[in-house]
Amino acid sequence: MDRHHCLVTGANRGLGLEFVRQLLARGDHVIAACRQPGKATTLNLLAGEHPGRLQVLPLDLADPRSHAALAAEVPLVTDEEPLDLLINNAGVLRGGERFGQVRPSDLDASFHTNAAGPFLLTQALAPQLAEGATVANISSEVGSIALRQEFRTPSYAMGKAAQNMATSLLAQALAPRGIKVVALHPGWVRTDMGGAQAALSAQESVAGLLRVLHPLTLDQSGEFFDWQGQPLPW
Template identity: 55%
Template sequence: MAQYLVSGANRGIGLEFVRQLLDRGERVVAACRHTARATELNRLSGQFPGHLKILPLDVAEPRSIAGLVREIDMLELRIDVLINNAGVLTSGETFGEVDPKALGQAFATNAQGPFLLAQALAPRLTDAAKVVAISSGLGSIERATRFGTPSYNISKAALNMAMRMLGHALAERGIAVLALSPGWVRTDMGGAGAELAVEQSVSHMLAVIDALVFDVAKIGWFLDHNGERVPW
Protein backbone atom coordinates (compact mmCIF):
# COMPACT_ATOMS: atom_id res chain seq x y z
CA MET A 1 0.00 0.00 0.00
CA ALA A 2 1.62 3.24 -1.16
CA GLN A 3 0.83 6.88 -0.37
CA TYR A 4 -0.21 8.91 -3.43
CA LEU A 5 -0.93 12.63 -3.79
CA VAL A 6 -3.09 13.76 -6.72
CA SER A 7 -3.68 17.43 -7.56
CA GLY A 8 -6.87 18.61 -9.29
CA ALA A 9 -8.51 15.54 -7.81
CA ASN A 10 -12.15 16.67 -7.69
CA ARG A 11 -13.13 15.90 -11.31
CA GLY A 12 -11.96 14.48 -14.62
CA ILE A 13 -8.69 12.57 -14.83
CA GLY A 14 -7.65 13.47 -11.27
CA LEU A 15 -10.85 12.07 -9.75
CA GLU A 16 -10.50 8.88 -11.80
CA PHE A 17 -6.92 8.44 -10.51
CA VAL A 18 -8.29 8.70 -6.96
CA ARG A 19 -11.08 6.17 -7.68
CA GLN A 20 -8.78 3.57 -9.26
CA LEU A 21 -6.09 3.98 -6.58
CA LEU A 22 -8.61 3.56 -3.75
CA ASP A 23 -10.15 0.54 -5.51
CA ARG A 24 -6.81 -1.23 -5.40
CA GLY A 25 -6.17 -0.40 -1.75
CA GLU A 26 -3.75 2.55 -1.91
CA ARG A 27 -3.77 5.61 0.36
CA VAL A 28 -4.46 8.89 -1.39
CA VAL A 29 -4.21 12.58 -0.61
CA ALA A 30 -6.70 14.21 -2.97
CA ALA A 31 -5.86 17.88 -3.34
CA CYS A 32 -8.33 20.30 -4.90
CA ARG A 33 -9.28 23.97 -4.84
CA HIS A 34 -12.65 23.71 -3.09
CA THR A 35 -12.76 20.76 -0.71
CA ALA A 36 -16.28 21.53 0.59
CA ARG A 37 -17.67 21.36 -2.94
CA ALA A 38 -15.85 18.11 -3.82
CA THR A 39 -18.96 15.96 -3.47
CA GLU A 40 -17.63 12.80 -5.08
CA LEU A 41 -14.36 12.93 -3.12
CA ASN A 42 -16.30 13.36 0.12
CA ARG A 43 -18.44 10.34 -0.80
CA LEU A 44 -15.31 8.28 -1.54
CA SER A 45 -13.85 9.29 1.80
CA GLY A 46 -16.84 7.63 3.50
CA GLN A 47 -16.53 4.55 1.28
CA PHE A 48 -12.79 4.10 1.94
CA PRO A 49 -12.28 5.12 5.59
CA GLY A 50 -8.69 5.90 6.53
CA HIS A 51 -7.49 5.76 2.92
CA LEU A 52 -8.45 9.19 1.60
CA LYS A 53 -7.49 12.66 2.86
CA ILE A 54 -8.96 15.64 1.04
CA LEU A 55 -6.82 18.75 1.31
CA PRO A 56 -7.10 22.23 -0.23
CA LEU A 57 -4.67 23.21 -2.97
CA ASP A 58 -4.56 25.85 -5.66
CA VAL A 59 -1.41 24.92 -7.57
CA ALA A 60 -1.15 28.38 -9.12
CA GLU A 61 -0.74 29.96 -5.65
CA PRO A 62 2.61 29.43 -3.91
CA ARG A 63 0.96 30.23 -0.54
CA SER A 64 -1.55 27.47 -1.11
CA ILE A 65 1.29 25.04 -1.89
CA ALA A 66 2.95 26.05 1.39
CA GLY A 67 -0.37 25.46 3.21
CA LEU A 68 -0.67 21.97 1.75
CA VAL A 69 2.87 21.12 2.82
CA ARG A 70 2.04 22.24 6.38
CA GLU A 71 -0.97 19.90 6.39
CA ILE A 72 1.15 17.03 5.07
CA ASP A 73 3.62 17.67 7.90
CA MET A 74 0.88 17.81 10.52
CA LEU A 75 -0.43 14.47 9.27
CA GLU A 76 3.17 13.15 9.28
CA LEU A 77 2.73 11.83 5.75
CA ARG A 78 5.45 10.78 3.35
CA ILE A 79 4.57 10.62 -0.33
CA ASP A 80 5.52 7.68 -2.55
CA VAL A 81 3.89 8.91 -5.75
CA LEU A 82 3.07 12.53 -6.60
CA ILE A 83 0.69 12.95 -9.54
CA ASN A 84 0.64 16.57 -10.73
CA ASN A 85 -2.65 16.46 -12.59
CA ALA A 86 -4.30 19.88 -12.15
CA GLY A 87 -4.37 21.79 -15.39
CA VAL A 88 -6.19 24.54 -17.24
CA LEU A 89 -6.99 25.07 -20.93
CA THR A 90 -8.17 28.38 -22.38
CA SER A 91 -9.95 27.79 -25.66
CA GLY A 92 -10.82 30.23 -28.42
CA GLU A 93 -7.52 32.14 -28.39
CA THR A 94 -6.78 34.08 -31.59
CA PHE A 95 -3.45 35.54 -32.63
CA GLY A 96 -3.29 39.25 -31.85
CA GLU A 97 -5.67 38.88 -28.94
CA VAL A 98 -3.96 36.39 -26.65
CA ASP A 99 -4.69 37.64 -23.14
CA PRO A 100 -1.60 37.98 -20.93
CA LYS A 101 -3.73 36.95 -17.94
CA ALA A 102 -4.73 33.68 -19.64
CA LEU A 103 -1.13 33.02 -20.64
CA GLY A 104 0.08 33.76 -17.10
CA GLN A 105 -2.63 31.61 -15.52
CA ALA A 106 -1.80 28.71 -17.84
CA PHE A 107 1.88 29.00 -16.96
CA ALA A 108 1.19 29.29 -13.22
CA THR A 109 -1.15 26.30 -13.22
CA ASN A 110 0.37 23.97 -15.80
CA ALA A 111 4.13 24.56 -15.43
CA GLN A 112 5.08 26.60 -12.36
CA GLY A 113 2.61 24.86 -10.03
CA PRO A 114 3.74 21.27 -10.66
CA PHE A 115 7.39 22.29 -10.35
CA LEU A 116 6.94 24.28 -7.13
CA LEU A 117 4.69 21.63 -5.60
CA ALA A 118 7.27 18.92 -6.26
CA GLN A 119 10.07 21.16 -4.97
CA ALA A 120 8.14 21.89 -1.77
CA LEU A 121 7.24 18.23 -1.24
CA ALA A 122 10.72 16.93 -2.10
CA PRO A 123 11.80 16.51 1.56
CA ARG A 124 8.56 14.60 2.20
CA LEU A 125 9.05 12.19 -0.73
CA THR A 126 10.19 8.70 0.14
CA ASP A 127 13.43 7.45 -1.34
CA ALA A 128 12.74 5.95 -4.75
CA ALA A 129 9.49 7.91 -4.93
CA LYS A 130 7.92 8.79 -8.29
CA VAL A 131 6.92 12.23 -9.52
CA VAL A 132 4.59 12.38 -12.50
CA ALA A 133 3.10 15.35 -14.31
CA ILE A 134 0.10 14.99 -16.58
CA SER A 135 1.35 16.79 -19.66
CA SER A 136 -0.24 16.80 -23.11
CA GLY A 137 0.55 15.96 -26.71
CA LEU A 138 -0.14 19.68 -27.25
CA GLY A 139 3.07 20.35 -25.31
CA SER A 140 5.09 18.60 -28.02
CA ILE A 141 6.96 21.27 -30.01
CA GLU A 142 7.58 18.83 -32.86
CA ARG A 143 3.89 18.01 -33.18
CA ALA A 144 2.71 21.63 -33.07
CA THR A 145 1.57 22.14 -36.66
CA ARG A 146 -0.98 24.93 -36.21
CA PHE A 147 -1.85 27.94 -34.04
CA GLY A 148 -4.43 26.41 -31.72
CA THR A 149 -4.37 26.94 -27.98
CA PRO A 150 -1.10 28.85 -27.45
CA SER A 151 -1.36 29.45 -23.69
CA TYR A 152 -1.90 25.75 -23.13
CA ASN A 153 0.72 24.53 -25.65
CA ILE A 154 3.38 26.92 -24.35
CA SER A 155 2.71 26.03 -20.71
CA LYS A 156 2.73 22.27 -21.33
CA ALA A 157 6.03 22.52 -23.25
CA ALA A 158 7.38 24.42 -20.22
CA LEU A 159 5.99 21.70 -17.94
CA ASN A 160 7.99 19.11 -19.85
CA MET A 161 11.19 21.07 -19.24
CA ALA A 162 10.19 21.59 -15.60
CA MET A 163 9.95 17.81 -15.19
CA ARG A 164 13.31 17.33 -16.87
CA MET A 165 14.90 19.82 -14.45
CA LEU A 166 13.17 18.20 -11.49
CA GLY A 167 14.35 14.80 -12.65
CA HIS A 168 17.95 15.98 -12.52
CA ALA A 169 17.45 17.63 -9.13
CA LEU A 170 16.02 14.42 -7.62
CA ALA A 171 18.23 11.92 -9.46
CA GLU A 172 20.71 11.51 -6.62
CA ARG A 173 17.86 10.19 -4.45
CA GLY A 174 16.78 7.71 -7.10
CA ILE A 175 13.45 9.49 -7.61
CA ALA A 176 11.97 8.90 -11.07
CA VAL A 177 10.30 11.86 -12.79
CA LEU A 178 8.02 11.60 -15.80
CA ALA A 179 5.83 13.81 -18.01
CA LEU A 180 2.88 11.71 -19.12
CA SER A 181 0.37 12.47 -21.87
CA PRO A 182 -3.10 11.00 -21.17
CA GLY A 183 -4.32 10.99 -24.79
CA TRP A 184 -7.51 12.81 -25.77
CA VAL A 185 -9.88 12.02 -22.93
CA ARG A 186 -13.62 12.54 -22.36
CA THR A 187 -13.62 15.05 -19.48
CA ASP A 188 -14.80 18.65 -19.13
CA MET A 189 -11.52 19.65 -20.77
CA GLY A 190 -11.38 16.99 -23.49
CA GLY A 191 -15.09 17.21 -24.34
CA ALA A 192 -17.66 14.54 -25.14
CA GLY A 193 -16.14 13.77 -28.56
CA ALA A 194 -12.72 12.77 -27.23
CA GLU A 195 -11.24 9.39 -28.14
CA LEU A 196 -10.68 7.81 -24.73
CA ALA A 197 -12.91 7.12 -21.75
CA VAL A 198 -11.37 8.53 -18.60
CA GLU A 199 -11.28 5.03 -17.02
CA GLN A 200 -9.24 3.72 -19.95
CA SER A 201 -6.73 6.60 -20.03
CA VAL A 202 -6.16 6.43 -16.28
CA SER A 203 -5.76 2.65 -16.15
CA HIS A 204 -3.20 2.89 -18.96
CA MET A 205 -1.36 5.71 -17.17
CA LEU A 206 -1.36 3.79 -13.88
CA ALA A 207 0.29 0.86 -15.67
CA VAL A 208 3.01 3.24 -16.94
CA ILE A 209 3.45 4.76 -13.46
CA ASP A 210 3.56 1.32 -11.81
CA ALA A 211 6.33 0.26 -14.20
CA LEU A 212 8.31 3.48 -13.67
CA VAL A 213 11.70 3.02 -12.02
CA PHE A 214 14.58 5.45 -11.79
CA ASP A 215 16.88 5.16 -14.79
CA VAL A 216 19.68 7.64 -15.37
CA ALA A 217 19.08 7.36 -19.13
CA LYS A 218 15.36 8.23 -18.76
CA ILE A 219 15.37 11.30 -16.52
CA GLY A 220 12.29 13.46 -17.10
CA TRP A 221 11.09 11.51 -20.13
CA PHE A 222 7.87 12.41 -21.95
CA LEU A 223 5.67 9.34 -22.55
CA ASP A 224 2.12 8.77 -23.71
CA HIS A 225 -0.48 6.70 -21.85
CA ASN A 226 0.76 3.55 -23.58
CA GLY A 227 4.31 4.17 -22.37
CA GLU A 228 5.59 5.24 -25.82
CA ARG A 229 7.91 8.25 -26.11
CA VAL A 230 6.37 11.48 -27.35
CA PRO A 231 8.67 13.71 -29.43
CA TRP A 232 9.70 16.91 -27.64
Protein backbone atom coordinates in the same frame (compact mmCIF):
# COMPACT_ATOMS: atom_id res chain seq x y z
CA MET B 1 -0.63 -5.79 -0.62
CA ASP B 2 1.80 -2.93 -0.17
CA ARG B 3 -0.09 0.26 0.57
CA HIS B 4 1.38 3.40 -0.90
CA HIS B 5 0.81 7.03 -0.01
CA CYS B 6 -0.24 9.05 -3.05
CA LEU B 7 -1.11 12.71 -3.62
CA VAL B 8 -3.23 13.82 -6.58
CA THR B 9 -3.82 17.47 -7.52
CA GLY B 10 -6.92 18.67 -9.36
CA ALA B 11 -8.62 15.68 -7.79
CA ASN B 12 -12.23 16.87 -7.73
CA ARG B 13 -13.12 15.95 -11.33
CA GLY B 14 -11.94 14.45 -14.60
CA LEU B 15 -8.64 12.60 -14.66
CA GLY B 16 -7.77 13.63 -11.11
CA LEU B 17 -10.93 12.10 -9.70
CA GLU B 18 -10.38 8.93 -11.71
CA PHE B 19 -6.80 8.67 -10.40
CA VAL B 20 -8.22 8.87 -6.87
CA ARG B 21 -10.76 6.12 -7.63
CA GLN B 22 -8.21 3.75 -9.16
CA LEU B 23 -5.57 4.33 -6.49
CA LEU B 24 -8.15 3.62 -3.77
CA ALA B 25 -9.26 0.50 -5.65
CA ARG B 26 -5.73 -0.88 -5.54
CA GLY B 27 -5.53 -0.25 -1.79
CA ASP B 28 -3.48 2.92 -1.57
CA HIS B 29 -3.78 5.80 0.86
CA VAL B 30 -4.68 8.93 -1.14
CA ILE B 31 -4.50 12.65 -0.49
CA ALA B 32 -6.82 14.41 -2.92
CA ALA B 33 -6.00 18.09 -3.34
CA CYS B 34 -8.35 20.61 -4.94
CA ARG B 35 -9.24 24.27 -4.67
CA GLN B 36 -12.55 23.92 -2.83
CA PRO B 37 -12.77 20.68 -0.83
CA GLY B 38 -16.13 21.69 0.63
CA LYS B 39 -17.68 21.64 -2.85
CA ALA B 40 -15.98 18.41 -3.97
CA THR B 41 -19.08 16.28 -3.42
CA THR B 42 -17.86 13.11 -5.11
CA LEU B 43 -14.51 13.22 -3.31
CA ASN B 44 -16.21 13.64 0.04
CA LEU B 45 -18.52 10.70 -0.68
CA LEU B 46 -15.47 8.59 -1.57
CA ALA B 47 -13.81 9.65 1.68
CA GLY B 48 -16.83 8.32 3.54
CA GLU B 49 -16.59 5.02 1.66
CA HIS B 50 -12.87 4.66 2.39
CA PRO B 51 -12.45 5.81 6.00
CA GLY B 52 -8.87 6.62 6.88
CA ARG B 53 -7.61 6.09 3.32
CA LEU B 54 -8.74 9.29 1.58
CA GLN B 55 -8.09 12.80 2.82
CA VAL B 56 -9.34 15.83 0.89
CA LEU B 57 -7.14 18.90 1.32
CA PRO B 58 -7.19 22.41 -0.17
CA LEU B 59 -4.71 23.48 -2.84
CA ASP B 60 -4.61 26.52 -5.11
CA LEU B 61 -1.83 25.54 -7.49
CA ALA B 62 -1.27 29.14 -8.57
CA ASP B 63 -0.54 30.26 -4.98
CA PRO B 64 2.82 29.22 -3.46
CA ARG B 65 1.45 29.91 0.02
CA SER B 66 -1.06 27.14 -0.64
CA HIS B 67 1.82 24.80 -1.57
CA ALA B 68 3.48 25.48 1.78
CA ALA B 69 0.24 24.91 3.67
CA LEU B 70 -0.32 21.58 1.92
CA ALA B 71 3.27 20.50 2.56
CA ALA B 72 2.79 21.22 6.27
CA GLU B 73 -0.45 19.21 6.35
CA VAL B 74 0.78 16.09 4.53
CA PRO B 75 2.79 14.55 7.42
CA LEU B 76 -0.23 14.97 9.69
CA VAL B 77 -2.49 12.88 7.46
CA THR B 78 0.14 10.25 6.56
CA ASP B 79 1.35 9.71 10.15
CA GLU B 80 4.78 10.93 9.01
CA GLU B 81 4.92 8.27 6.27
CA PRO B 82 6.51 9.65 3.08
CA LEU B 83 4.74 10.02 -0.26
CA ASP B 84 5.41 7.29 -2.82
CA LEU B 85 3.56 8.93 -5.71
CA LEU B 86 2.82 12.56 -6.58
CA ILE B 87 0.50 13.15 -9.53
CA ASN B 88 0.59 16.75 -10.71
CA ASN B 89 -2.69 16.67 -12.60
CA ALA B 90 -4.28 20.10 -12.01
CA GLY B 91 -4.29 22.36 -15.04
CA VAL B 92 -6.17 25.10 -16.89
CA LEU B 93 -7.13 25.35 -20.56
CA ARG B 94 -8.38 28.42 -22.38
CA GLY B 95 -10.17 27.32 -25.55
CA GLY B 96 -11.07 29.27 -28.66
CA GLU B 97 -7.92 31.40 -28.82
CA ARG B 98 -7.17 33.13 -32.13
CA PHE B 99 -3.88 34.67 -33.23
CA GLY B 100 -4.00 38.41 -32.71
CA GLN B 101 -6.40 38.03 -29.81
CA VAL B 102 -4.38 35.95 -27.30
CA ARG B 103 -4.72 37.63 -23.93
CA PRO B 104 -1.77 38.20 -21.58
CA SER B 105 -3.93 37.10 -18.65
CA ASP B 106 -4.51 33.68 -20.24
CA LEU B 107 -0.78 33.22 -20.84
CA ASP B 108 -0.05 34.22 -17.25
CA ALA B 109 -2.70 31.83 -15.89
CA SER B 110 -1.32 28.95 -17.95
CA PHE B 111 2.29 29.53 -16.89
CA HIS B 112 1.33 29.89 -13.24
CA THR B 113 -0.90 26.80 -13.10
CA ASN B 114 0.42 24.47 -15.80
CA ALA B 115 4.17 25.06 -15.45
CA ALA B 116 5.26 26.97 -12.35
CA GLY B 117 2.58 25.29 -10.20
CA PRO B 118 3.75 21.67 -10.59
CA PHE B 119 7.39 22.71 -10.32
CA LEU B 120 6.95 24.74 -7.15
CA LEU B 121 4.60 22.22 -5.55
CA THR B 122 7.06 19.38 -6.19
CA GLN B 123 9.82 21.53 -4.72
CA ALA B 124 7.69 22.21 -1.64
CA LEU B 125 6.78 18.54 -1.23
CA ALA B 126 10.27 17.18 -1.96
CA PRO B 127 11.08 16.65 1.76
CA GLN B 128 7.90 14.52 2.00
CA LEU B 129 8.79 12.28 -0.96
CA ALA B 130 10.08 8.79 -0.24
CA GLU B 131 13.44 7.74 -1.58
CA GLY B 132 12.68 6.14 -4.94
CA ALA B 133 9.26 7.84 -5.21
CA THR B 134 7.62 8.77 -8.52
CA VAL B 135 6.42 12.19 -9.68
CA ALA B 136 4.04 12.19 -12.66
CA ASN B 137 3.39 15.50 -14.39
CA ILE B 138 0.24 15.22 -16.50
CA SER B 139 1.28 17.01 -19.67
CA SER B 140 -0.09 16.97 -23.23
CA GLU B 141 1.19 16.25 -26.71
CA VAL B 142 0.05 19.83 -27.40
CA GLY B 143 3.13 20.86 -25.41
CA SER B 144 5.48 19.01 -27.78
CA ILE B 145 7.36 21.51 -29.95
CA ALA B 146 8.32 18.78 -32.41
CA LEU B 147 4.72 17.71 -32.97
CA ARG B 148 3.21 21.18 -33.54
CA GLN B 149 1.71 21.57 -37.00
CA GLU B 150 -1.02 24.13 -36.35
CA PHE B 151 -1.79 27.22 -34.30
CA ARG B 152 -3.93 25.85 -31.46
CA THR B 153 -4.51 26.69 -27.78
CA PRO B 154 -1.31 28.77 -27.54
CA SER B 155 -1.52 29.60 -23.83
CA TYR B 156 -2.06 25.92 -22.94
CA ALA B 157 0.60 24.70 -25.40
CA MET B 158 3.21 27.14 -24.13
CA GLY B 159 2.37 26.34 -20.51
CA LYS B 160 2.69 22.60 -21.12
CA ALA B 161 5.95 23.06 -23.04
CA ALA B 162 7.30 24.94 -20.02
CA GLN B 163 5.96 22.20 -17.75
CA ASN B 164 7.92 19.67 -19.80
CA MET B 165 11.10 21.59 -19.09
CA ALA B 166 10.15 21.56 -15.41
CA THR B 167 9.86 17.76 -15.64
CA SER B 168 13.38 17.51 -17.03
CA LEU B 169 14.81 19.83 -14.39
CA LEU B 170 13.01 18.06 -11.53
CA ALA B 171 14.31 14.72 -12.79
CA GLN B 172 17.86 16.06 -12.55
CA ALA B 173 17.31 17.60 -9.11
CA LEU B 174 15.72 14.50 -7.57
CA ALA B 175 17.84 11.81 -9.24
CA PRO B 176 20.31 11.56 -6.32
CA ARG B 177 17.41 10.31 -4.16
CA GLY B 178 16.28 7.80 -6.77
CA ILE B 179 13.09 9.77 -7.40
CA LYS B 180 11.67 9.35 -10.91
CA VAL B 181 9.96 12.29 -12.64
CA VAL B 182 8.13 11.88 -15.95
CA ALA B 183 5.78 13.83 -18.21
CA LEU B 184 2.66 11.93 -19.30
CA HIS B 185 0.24 12.60 -22.15
CA PRO B 186 -3.13 11.11 -21.14
CA GLY B 187 -4.57 11.02 -24.65
CA TRP B 188 -7.70 12.84 -25.77
CA VAL B 189 -10.02 12.11 -22.88
CA ARG B 190 -13.74 12.69 -22.36
CA THR B 191 -13.56 15.19 -19.50
CA ASP B 192 -14.67 18.80 -19.03
CA MET B 193 -11.36 19.79 -20.61
CA GLY B 194 -11.28 17.19 -23.40
CA GLY B 195 -14.93 17.43 -24.38
CA ALA B 196 -17.64 14.88 -25.14
CA GLN B 197 -16.21 13.89 -28.55
CA ALA B 198 -12.86 12.72 -27.16
CA ALA B 199 -11.64 9.23 -27.97
CA LEU B 200 -10.86 7.88 -24.51
CA SER B 201 -12.75 7.50 -21.25
CA ALA B 202 -11.08 8.74 -18.09
CA GLN B 203 -11.05 5.13 -16.84
CA GLU B 204 -9.10 3.91 -19.89
CA SER B 205 -6.62 6.78 -19.76
CA VAL B 206 -5.87 6.52 -16.05
CA ALA B 207 -5.57 2.73 -16.14
CA GLY B 208 -3.03 3.12 -18.94
CA LEU B 209 -1.10 5.85 -17.15
CA LEU B 210 -0.86 3.80 -13.97
CA ARG B 211 0.44 0.87 -16.04
CA VAL B 212 3.13 3.17 -17.43
CA LEU B 213 4.12 4.35 -13.94
CA HIS B 214 4.26 0.94 -12.28
CA PRO B 215 7.46 -0.44 -13.90
CA LEU B 216 9.18 2.93 -14.31
CA THR B 217 12.95 2.92 -13.77
CA LEU B 218 15.35 5.72 -12.89
CA ASP B 219 16.82 5.44 -16.39
CA GLN B 220 13.44 6.62 -17.73
CA SER B 221 13.25 9.63 -15.43
CA GLY B 222 12.96 12.93 -17.27
CA GLU B 223 11.19 11.37 -20.27
CA PHE B 224 7.83 12.03 -21.96
CA PHE B 225 5.37 9.15 -22.51
CA ASP B 226 1.81 8.76 -23.69
CA TRP B 227 -0.87 6.75 -21.86
CA GLN B 228 0.23 3.57 -23.66
CA GLY B 229 3.88 3.98 -22.69
CA GLN B 230 5.09 5.23 -26.06
CA PRO B 231 7.82 7.89 -25.91
CA LEU B 232 6.91 11.32 -27.27
CA PRO B 233 9.27 13.93 -28.77
CA TRP B 234 9.81 17.18 -26.91
